[in-house]
Structure formats: structure tokens, C-alpha cells
């Protein structure tokens with residue numbers, strides 16, 4: 111797979127018109143992420159629109175609830191035939207196991223391929239200091255992220271979302287078949303914004319990420335096409 115096929119661009123925009131405008135501005139992008147803002151605004155019709163353009167879809171709704179409720183949400187989401195779907199690892203192992211079964215059921219009901227179900231280990235906007243002082247987690251951050259990934263793996267999930275700073279450790283421990291998706295990726299020339307644990311695209315792929323989620327460095331650029339091209343050129347060293 112070409113390195114540029116490993117970039118997922120989030121459609122963090124308020125409505126369908128803005129989403130389609132971005133998709134049309136970046137025809138080279140094959141994998142788009144639909145998250146909380148856009149899905150809450152448009153509902154599933156944005157998924158239909160992306161599918162009609164043969165795009166791959168990461169539905170990043172980050173489910174977090176009791177097992178019965180996340181199972182219902184995962185069953186419904188799987189019926190859309192999306193490629194990737196998220197749940198928070200902190201929902202716990204019972205919820206993760208219920209979600210794993212539910213995506214299979216939903217996909218079978220709709221006659222589509224089940225999505226890869228991946229667990230958020232620790233949001234990339236959380237620093238080590240916030241983990242300790244806001245969330246009161248008494249573990250070192252890398253140890254905490256790894257323990258969430260291992261719980262997800264033991265619960266039957268396909269992979270995890272982690273920061274690029276933890277990806278090499280997760281890759282080493284969870285093995286090559288475990289999908290690792292990294293947001294919080296920043297080229298040297300981009301603003302970090304609210305991301306606290308970032309690395310560059312080249313560093314993140316070298317460290318073992320399967321996919322990179324890169325949003326504002328591309329989508330908030332004055333010329334998104336040029337930002338995309340610049341990142342692809344940087345990644346060409348890995349081809």
C-alpha cells in the first residue's frame with residue numbers, strides 16, 4: 111500500500127455541503143473519517159454520499175456506555191458497511207466483548223462486511239499531567255495506554271487508536287495483526303493545536319502505525335491540496 115493510502119482525513123466540518131466541498135477539493139484522498147460533529151449534523155446520508163464516491167469510511171463515534179447500549183449502537187453502525195468503527199476502551203471488557211459480537215450481527219443482517227472495531231486507548235489530547243491530575247489515573251501514561259490496548263485485544267477487538275508516541279510499544283506487545291490507528295499526527299510545519307502527544311507522519315509510520323489520521327494540518331490549510339501534497343512527498347521516503 112502506498113504511504114498516502116495510509117492517511118485518513120477527518121471531515122470535521124459542520125454540514126454535508128462543507129463535507130462534500132472538502133471531498134471534491136481533495137480527490138486523491140481515499141479514506142475519510144466521519145466524526146461526532148458531522149454525523150450529528152447529517153446522520154447517515156453523509157455515509158451514503160461517500161460510498162457513492164467509492165471512499166473508505168472511518169466512522170469515529172467513540173461509543174462509551176453500558177454493554178447493552180454500546181452493543182445496540184455498534185450493531186446499527188455496522189449495518190452502514192463502514193470500514194472502521196470506534197469505542198472507548200474505558201467502557202470496559204464486557205462492553206468491548208458485546209460490541210465485538212454486535213458488529214458481526216449488524217453486518218450480517220445488512221449483508222455487508224463488518225467494520226474493524228478499534229478501541230480508543232487514551233485521547234491524544236490528554237497529557238501525562240492531565241492523566242494523573244484530572245483523570246486521577248495512578249499509572250504512567252504509556253503503561254495505561256498499553257493496558258487499554260491489551261484489554262481491547264483480549265476482548266476480541268481488531269485494533270486500537272493510540273497516539274504516535276505509544277505506537278511502537280503497542281506494536282511490539284500486541285503484534286503485527288493488531289490494527290493501530292494514530293491521530294495526533296503533525297508535520298513539523300503544522301500547529302499542534304489541542305493535540306498533546308504527537309509525532310510527524312514519517313515518525314508515526316516508522317514506529318508501526320497502520321493508519322494516520324491527519325486533519326487540520328490539511329483541512330485548515332489555506333490550500334489543502336498543497337498541504338496534502340507536501341505530506342505525501344514527505345512520506346515518499348518510505349515507499
Ligand SMILES: O=c1ccn([C@@H]2O[C@H](COP(=O)(O)O)[C@@H](O)[C@H]2O)c(=O)[nH]1
Nearest residue numbers: 120145232233234293294323324325326
Ligand atoms: O485520541 C483521539 C481520537 C480521535 N481523534 C480524532 O482525530 C482527528 C484529529 O484531527 P486533527 O485536526 O488532526 O487534530 C479528530 O477528528 C479527532 O476527533 C483524536 O484526535 N484523538
